[in-house]
């Protein structure tokens with residue numbers, strides 16, 4: 001399994017590190033436009049191999065796509081991150097051009113690859129890759145829900161004063177401060193609905209803290225987060241590499257699923273060797289349906305800013 005990660009910045013390097021530590025890929029190629037940067041990150045990471053016990057070979061290249069040839073999975077993290085006070089949507093002007101060029105270069109060298117889009121605004125960047133590359137819809141996957149669900153579980157565990165391993169929950173919808181839909185009514189502690197343990201007010205607090213998870217970290221760090229994003233991507237790459245058929249909420253192109261069309265937005269997906277093997281249609285209550293369709297309107301508004 002060969003994986004290319006474009007963008008050797010905070011998220012790209014973290015993603016490469018987690019993929020290597022999990023030891024399921026033979027090769028990770030890190031590519032960046034900044035001269036020598038990916039080479040340096042790759043060398044530093046390779047010097048952790050004997051310490052962390054992995055055999056994955058990590059190489060770094062400066063803008064040389066020939067080295068990415070025949071990658072099974074390509075991850076796009078190239079682009080600018082937001083600063084405190086900004087929304088993800090404000091990044092569209094710079095990141096759309098980067099994502100369009102990068103995805104075209106990747107496919108030219110790896111025509112059978114599966115692409116995971118991370119750059120923000122992620123749902124719109126995923127839609128852009130669908131619109132400009134024409135790859136089958138199962139082979140373009142946006143990463144947002146895996147991260148948002150991890151943050152949801154963190155907040156649930158905090159509220160429940162429970163170990164995270166006891167908690168389950170999922171976030172669907174757009175990967176934005178207002179568009180996320182944490183499915184609080186379906187969240188459980190060891191199979192018991194969390195409403196048995198938490199007041200309505202506390203559950204709403206968990207929902208609101210989850211939705212602004214990225215903004216909260218951006219304010220603390222001065223730039224956006226990377227450890228949990230990198231871990232979330234590595235989990236998705238592993239599901240594809242090892243054909244696990246695990247369910248992750250992913251930004252997928254919808255053609256009627258959930259009553260939505262012509263956008264990419266977070267919905268539960270089975271991930272396996274073929275990328276998105278199935279979009280899982282779970283039943284939503286009326287409030288959840290309304291929130292998902294409101295979120296879809298927000299994503300479509302941002303998509304409307306693309307020059308297609």
Ligand SMILES: NC(=O)c1ccc[n+]([C@@H]2O[C@H](COP(=O)([O-])OP(=O)(O)OC[C@H]3O[C@@H](n4cnc5c(N)ncnc54)[C@H](O)[C@@H]3O)[C@@H](O)[C@H]2O)c1
Pocket residue numbers: 006007008009010011012031032033034037077078079080081082091095098101102117118119120122143144147175223224225226229
């Ligand atoms: N979807 C998510 O859940 C999620 C999570 C975290 C970050 N992000 C997004 O991921 C992106 C990267 O974040 P980061 O913190 O790693 O930023 P960063 O600035 O640390 O790294 C970005 C890297 O991209 C490189 N780059 C820019 N243009 C390029 C090009 N044309 N080709 C190759 N490389 C190029 C830069 O040189 C830089 O090293 C941002 O858009 C951020 O908003 C998304």
Ligand SMILES: O=C(O)C[C@H](O)C(=O)O
Pocket residue numbers: 081082088120147175213214215217218224225229
């Ligand atoms: O918050 C951001 O801008 C980065 C990313 O989308 C995140 O959720 O961490």
